[in-house]
Amino acid sequence: MRRVLVAAVVALLALSGCSAKDVVKAPSADIDVATPDMVAMKAKSDIEPCPAPETKDGGLPAKTVRCLGGGRSVDLSTLKGPLVLNFWNSPCVECQKESPALAKFYRDYGRRIPVLGVDAVDGYPGIALRKAIGWGITYPIVADPLGDLQGTKLSVRGVPTFFFLHADGSLTAEAGGKKNEAQIVAMVEKQFGIQL
Template sequence: MARKEPLTGASGVARVSRPSADFTLPLFSGGNLTLSSLRGKPVVINFWASWCVPCREEAPILERTWRLYKDKGVTFIGVDIQDRESDARAYIKEFGITYPNGPDIGGKFTIDYGVSGIPVTFFVNREGLIVSRWVGAINERILVSRIEDLLR
């Protein structure tokens, strides 16, 4: 069962209510994305891998929700960890993922965000603070609720 509160000791616990660690992610689609360039926008950061069964369960939900909120200024970022590039690209194609995704080469972002298991999703407010995180496959109701909180 996914745990969602800081007191659980779950993945990413040390990062809630703290500034999000800046990073520049090389994108599978080409170019780079720097988190600090998104300041002023709500951001959803999802750590995943192609071999992760719960990641596969939530992939369609993340894509569907991204499509609903992208025109409202919300940005989604996918961070692929511990994966072969060919497998990651196949996963993105399989699920029709259109939001920015890239590999965590060397595991730096995973370490910076305190990720010890996947999937894990972080919610970053307009000021760049991580205000929430969800460990495990996220469902649509919770994802939408957390995004609506970011937009308030």
């Protein structure tokens, strides 16, 4: 029953063009985001391990999310800025268009501006991982398959959505849907007040 509800939420996002008025939080259940097949698939990819704790209170909610495809879980409150968080999911068409550009941004600028992907409200994490690898993503990805981050500072109304964690712990957001790396660079420069 829970998987049916998650599938319904995913279908709603897909049918709404990835910009649902509200992303509904599904009831708690366990969706495995690190099956043996997923762990093996990730091990053969260039996706980086999920980040280790960096601070005690970096400004993000004290919520722990699992690493997509296995690895250490991440308490988001232990991350510090500057950090770009990109919320996406596998059925989202706009995410499919944007992700290769974000992957290129990370290859070019990831040492200066880290990126963390968040596979959000996605009942099929194996498909999400396969797509991420196909899009050339190498930045770490965490999974929030049932929308546990909804109701926090990281609530999204649709995907793709960007959040920007600043060095002082403040958080800003901007809608996704960027088509190329230049648009992502311009957005990051504006959000962080920097020149890349």
